Amino acid sequence: MIDSTRNHPPESGLYPECPPRTSGMLALDARHTMYYEECGSAHGVPLLFIHGGPGGGSLPHHRRFYDPSFWRIVLYDQRGAGRSTPVADLTDNTTQHLVADIERLRAHLGIDRWLLFGGSWGSTLALVYAQAHPERVLGLVLRGVFLASPAEVDWFIDGMQRFFPEAWREFTHFLPAAERNDVLASYYRRLIDPDPRIHAPAALSWDRYESTCSTLLPKPPGAIRPEGDTGALAIARIEAHYFVHDSFLVPNQILDGIARIRHLPCTIVQGRYDVICPPVSADSLARAWPEAELVIVPDAGHSVREPGTTRELVAAVQRMQVRQR
Numbered sequence: 315m316i317d318s319t320r321n322h323p324p325e326s327g328l329y330p331e332c333p334p335r336t337s338g339m340l341a342l343d344a345r346h347t348m349y350y351e352e353c354g355s356a357h358g359v360p361l362l363f364i365h366g367g368p369g370g371g372s373l374p375h376h377r378r379f380y381d382p383s384f385w386r387i388v389l390y391d392q393r394g395a396g397r398s399t400p401v402a403d404l405t406d407n408t409t410q411h412l413v414a415d416i417e418r419l420r421a422h423l424g425i426d427r428w429l430l431f432g433g434s435w436g437s438t439l440a441l442v443y444a445q446a447h448p449e450r451v452l453g454l455v456l457r458g459v460f461l462a463s464p465a466e467v468d469w470f471i472d473g474m475q476r477f478f479p480e481a482w483r484e485f486t487h488f489l490p491a492a493e494r495n496d497v498l499a500s501y502y503r504r505l506i507d508p509d510p511r512i513h514a515p516a517a518l519s520w521d522r523y524e525s526t527c528s529t530l531l532p533k534p535p536g537a538i539r540p541e542g543d544t545g546a547l548a549i550a551r552i553e554a555h556y557f558v559h560d561s562f563l564v565p566n567q568i569l570d571g572i573a574r575i576r577h578l579p580c581t582i583v584q585g586r587y588d589v590i591c592p593p594v595s596a597d598s599l600a601r602a603w604p605e606a607e608l609v610i611v612p613d614a615g616h617s618v619r620e621p622g623t624t625r626e627l628v629a630a631v632q633r634m635q636v637r638q639r
Contacts, residue, residue: 328378328624332387340422342393342415345405349397350390350419354382359452359638360425361385361631362416364432364440366458369552371396371545375619379431380631384638388428390419392439395548402548404506404555409562413443420450429634431627433457433618434591435553438561438568441599444578445571452638453579455630457623458588458616459596461568462561466595470524470557471498477589478527485523488516502558505551513547520550527589530615569602579637580606581630585614585623 337351354361354377361380365372372389380387391398393415394407416439420428429452432440437456444451460466475482486494493500504516526532556562580603584596593610600608609630611622618624 327621328375328628329380329382330378331374332377332382334377339399340419342411342418343406345400346393346403347399348390348393348415348419350388350423352386352388352423353377354380354385354387356386358382358384358386359635360423360428361387362420362428362430363387363389364416364430364436364443365389365392365395366432366434366436367395367549367553368392368412368435368439368556369395369402369549370435371398371548379624379627381635384635385429385631386425388419388423388425394552396545402551404551407552407555408559409439409442409556412439413446416443417447417450426450427452429453429455429631429638431455431631434460434616435556438462441568441571441575442563445568445574448575448578451575451578453634454575455581455583455627455634456596456599457583457618457627458591459582459584459599460591461595461598462556462563463566463595464560466591467498467557469592470590474527474589481523481526485519488519498554498557501550502554505547505554513551517547517550520554521546524549524553524590528616529620530585530587530613569598572599572602576603576605579634581633582606582608583611583623583626583630584608585611585616585620587614588616590616 332353334351334353340348340350342348363376371391376389377387392412394403427450430440437459440454486497489500501516505513507513582596582600584593600606609626611626614620614622
């Protein structure tokens with residue numbers, strides 16, 4: 315672990331806006347099509363941004379953590395998320411499908427190896443992909459580690475009330491009293507209901523709960539998604555789907571597979587006050603992977619947008635850049 319108060323570049327923010335050079339839709343199977351885009355240097359070192367959720371999708375600010383003159387930056391939306399189609403779809407939507415999708419995208423773009431950059435669920439998927447295809451990975455920059463254990467899911471559904479009792483009460487009291495004995499199962503039933511009158515309010519309630527708990531300081535009211543936002547349905551439905559199915563991983567799969575990737579450089583950036591993905595998971599990963607660099611941000615929660623986390627992620631990628639020269 316290293317202290318995040320050490321020296322940094324004078325500018326601790328993001329790189330300037332970086333519009334895509336190219337974008338496309340990649341057919342994954344007869345049902346799913348995946349959105350992807352490239353920005354930065356066409357001849358640079360490849361870097362893949364892996365978004366969170368699952369179901370979150372990539373956003374324009376996700377392009378700005380990396381030097382666009384050095385990196386060939388690839389962003390994409392996982393199946394069912396963002397601009398991929400069909401949106402919020404659960405058919406053939408498993409971790410194994412998502413790993414295969416990354417490989418399909420790599421081959422489609424003619425990339426041999428790439429740096430993986432992912433936070434929250436993106437850290438989970440980056441680790442699982444790297445363990446499945448270590449020969450295709452240059453290194454990893456991870457944020458807000460989620461190891462997809464039942465204990466972490468239980469914390470999300472029930473434990474966060476210890477820090478956000480008002481948000482948890484609003485989240486659970488959305489359900490009728492008779493459905494509160496198993497909050498996850500009750501939400502899942504509603505979220506997979508085909509009737510928008512059933513799934514849309516449940517999705518908004520789920521998304522607001524997660525969003526409210528994601529930052530150290532409260533978000534302004536305008537930062538919460540409005541009713542009818544399809545992003546809320548994608549993230550709520552797909553997250554619940556993965557939670558109900560143990561993220562389609564065997565118990566302790568990620569920590570048990572560290573030996574396959576210990577030779578790869580890795581930086582873990584973790585907010586000290588991350589309530590969504592508490593630091594114990596990042597600590598467990600770092601103890602299993604002593605060669606990895608663990609950076610604790612003393613003034614941050616879970617969000618990638620918090621200044622300390624932004625600063626550390628930019629610095630972590632810059633250190634990876636030095637390795638690639």
